[in-house]
Amino acid sequence: MDKLSLSTLGQHLQTLRLERGWSLSQLANGAGIAKSNLCRLEQGNGNPTLDTIWRLAVQLNVPFGTLVAPISVPLGEDGVQVRLIDQGKDYPQVDAYWMRCAPHTLRHAEAHTPGTRESLTLISGWLEAGPEGATTPLTPGDTITFSADQPHLYRTQAAEAILMMTITYGAGGESQ
Numbered sequence: 680m681d682k683l684s685l686s687t688l689g690q691h692l693q694t695l696r697l698e699r700g701w702s703l704s705q706l707a708n709g710a711g712i713a714k715s716n717l718c719r720l721e722q723g724n725g726n727p728t729l730d731t732i733w734r735l736a737v738q739l740n741v742p743f744g745t746l747v748a749p750i751s752v753p754l755g756e757d758g759v760q761v762r763l764i765d766q767g768k769d770y771p772q773v774d775a776y777w778m779r780c781a782p783h784t785l786r787h788a789e790a791h792t793p794g795t796r797e798s799l800t801l802i803s804g805w806l807e808a809g810p811e812g813a814t815t816p817l818t819p820g821d822t823i824t825f826s827a828d829q830p831h832l833y834r835t836q837a838a839e840a841i842l843m844m845t846i847t848y849g850a851g852g853e854s855q
Contacts (some may be wrong), residue, residue, distance in 0.1 A: 785832065
């Protein structure tokens with residue numbers, strides 16, 4: 680993530696934390712990250728993983744898209760890039776993302792907030808995705824929807840996978 684995006688994320692994160700009247704320690708402990716890492720993030724430093732950003736969003740009780748909305752560059756790590764395309768304004772809240780998984784990627788994703796569902800439509804390549812232990816192989820044009828409030832994964836083979844992902848937030852999301 681570039682310096683401007685890190686700074687934007689940090690300022691937005693700090694604003695959301697302060698709106699709740701929380702200390703750095705409260706948010707860091709709740710999200711399971713080191714206070715020093717959260718402090719660096721709020722200062723626009725560091726290199727947060729997607730899992731760290733997800734944990735912060737869950738702890739702040741905001742959709743992932745709300746936390747990353749001010750950032751216009753793709754977020755990524757370990758062969759996966761994600762870019763927010765749009766956020767719904769209705770209930771349930773639905774966020775739309777573009778996602779790229781590099782060849783030979785295996786990405787384990789933590790459980791999202793209760794009631795959250797993901798829908799994936801593969802645009803190109805090959806992808807295996809879904810809840811751990813119950814994944815589905817996808818070829819271009821295929822769509823799957825699964826409960827994302829449990830650990831899940833994305834796996835590619837020799838080619839990259841490009842997909843559209845929508846996340847529908849259920850109970851526990853900000854828009855209740």
